[in-house]
Amino acid sequence: MKEKSAELAVVSNKSFEASTAVNLHHYDISSALQTTLEFDELIAIFCKKIQLTIPHNGVEYSNSEFDLEFKRGIFARHSCTYALKVEDQQLGELKLMRSNRFSKDELKMLESLLCCLIYPLRNASLFHKALRMAYIDPLTKANNRAAFIDGLQREIKRASRSSLNLSLIFVDLDHFKAINDNYGHECGDLALASAAAWMKDTLRGCDAIYRYGGEEFVVMLIDTNLDAAALIAERIRTDIESHTLAYGMEVLNITASLGVSTLRGNDTGDTLIKRADDAMYLAKKQGRNRVCVG
CATH class of the missing domain: 3.30.450.40 (GAF domain)
Structure with a gap:
């Protein structure tokens, strides 16, 4: 047959x-x-x-x-x-x-x-x-933490193999607990979704945004050095600050603290993440609504 x-x-x-x-x-x-x-x-x-x-x-x-x-x-x-x-x-x-x-x-x-x-x-x-x-956060429509971990390992290998830069920006919304406490979790959810949308509009097509957890996001920048990543982080910060969020009869202004790190020769995913995360917490300690480099 x-x-x-x-x-x-x-x-x-x-x-x-x-x-x-x-x-x-x-x-x-x-x-x-x-x-x-x-x-x-x-x-x-x-x-x-x-x-x-x-x-x-x-x-x-x-x-x-x-x-x-x-x-x-x-x-x-x-x-x-x-x-x-x-x-x-x-x-x-x-x-x-x-x-x-x-x-x-x-x-x-x-x-x-x-x-x-x-x-x-x-x-x-x-x-x-x-x-x-499977990798999309249903609330913000950003990629989720699992997608970030998988993507980071892949991009670290690619960057090392091709001698490319790779940078991370950690973004944490300032005083987010106060938004939930004062206006409720529905308003907090709106703030998260809105901030994610504003960041997506600010980023380049080749960049990726992930919801890392709670009110914290991370942006992965392919073939981007530390100086360029810091400029992009400042643009994100300015863009979030310039938006106004309307909820019911209330008008809210949201700001964010950002930390930046770039892949070094001896880095693992954990060390690259830690430097960006530490830089973001430093931005909060220095008064919030700013960019720090790690």
Whole structure:
């Protein structure tokens, strides 16, 4: 009995074609793509596997759903771009580049090989959606503490491997207990959610905010040195101070104390966190509504 192969739809700016993965080359690529659920690693593996068949000098992959932008290699004059889709699910856009044009035969082969990439990308998408739901604080819609711990370990490894900077900002809302005591926990919840939203609006797209616990947040800054992190922290502080929170007939002004630290050569996650946390408590001791560097 002949085994039926699943048809994979590949949507391209050049063509729309349904292809089947049946030969050994497809099997080799598909097997390699089963080893990870990280988008950037999937793209890197796929491009490495097809290099001999379809030579290329550079690659771009973007996925707006997960705010991803992966770039690698040399950006050249000629390119082919594919919007990837399976059923009704968008899986991002892949662009290959090189100095000479891609032939029709190469494009046809590429569209066939892309079938191997579709389902691993969908699996990665489903995995990260589930992860995102598990890692979101329901009140503030910021990432939660578990997401921070996982993300910090990953980014420390990435920063060490690639000689990049990594900085943390600890943010603690000033006199938060008084807000709960004087106006009730509903007002306190509104203050937390509002502060998180203000910080998100202030931060860059590549930065991540986490609710660390209670009224304390932490911001992770990728490829950001201590001076730049301190400037971002000051911008966050100023932005929180400039907002007014209306609750019933009451008008509240909220401030925050912030501590900043940057990854050092001998740091662990714990030591990096401790310096930022200590700097934040120093800001509180010095009068609150300020930024201190650890």
